[in-house]
Amino acid sequence: MKNTILDDEDFAFFRENGFLIKRDFLPRSFMEDANEFVDQFAKTKVEEWFAAGLLKEAALGKFSNYRESFIDIWQLAGMPKYSRQIHHYSIHPSMYKLLNDETLLKAVKKLLAAERVYAGGTQNYRVKSGLLPWAVLDWHVDRYYWEEHEDPDFEFLICWFPLQDMIDDGGGVEVIPLSERSGYDLRHQRKDVNIPSALLEGMESIKARLNTGDMLFFNSRVIHRSITYKHLQPFWSIDLRYESEDYPSTDTQKYGFLVDGGSRKTLNTWLKKKEPKNQPV
Ligand SMILES: O=C(O)CCC(=O)C(=O)O
Secondary structure (H helix, E strand, C coil): CCCCCCCHHHHHHHHHHCEEEECCCCCHHHHHHHHHHHHHHHHHHHHHHHHCCCCCHHHHCCCCCCCCCHHHHHHHCCCCCCCCCHHHHCCCHHHHHHHCCHHHHHHHHHHHCCCCEEECCCCEEEEECCCCCCCCCCCEEHHHHCCCCCCCCCCEEEEEEECCCCCCCCCCEEEECCCCCCCHHHHHHCCCCECCHHHHCCCCCEEECCCCCCEEEEECCCEEEECCCCCCCCEEEEEEEEEECCCCCHHHHHHCEECCCCCHHHHHHHHCCCCCCCCCC
């Protein structure tokens, strides 16, 4: 039996700390959709490298699972420096299914205190490996990235989960429970997105070590950072964002959608928001 209901204790914890780790929360069908999304992304990327002449058919033939062998294939292709270009790759039917998951939406609505929600414009998927220099974010607060960050009424929710059990903390996220130093105060001291660690001295932090099916929820004011992943096998994670119906950000109006139970019409409108590919392979 999955642990899919957010109870009063969960809700109170989230209100106080700005984050919540919900263990064994995600249904199997959600994880299948997540795997489908990442599988198709890995396949697309490998096909792009192949089409650009970075990979030979004979070499590629020995890999049966591009997602699991992603780092090996990336090395074989000459380690191309690519950006995730999220508004191109994440606007996809499998991501749409994920964003419409009923279990997740119930929790999201409760945490955002909203009857209806927008799936945000920024949905991330990340591959980590000790061989990859990217994808390690220093202490920051997500709202600083948003145009609306100065407005105290603006809020959003981040839902971060791994696609496999974590071997240790690496690849995960370290969060600092909300305190008087969270959010706006730090922005006044520095207009940068990254927060100097000297400002965080003495603050308690939690390293979220998650297994498949676990979810880390946090709000846009929570100070957090990536935990460096040192292993060689690829580690995949996804972070989804939702906003209340009352206050969709510019980013969400441009690249997100109002969640309506997964209708084909909304999907088709959303797919039209996909940006053309504009990055090197
Ligand atoms: O997955 C990570 O390493 C960090 C994610 C993160 O910091 C974010 O989504 O803002």
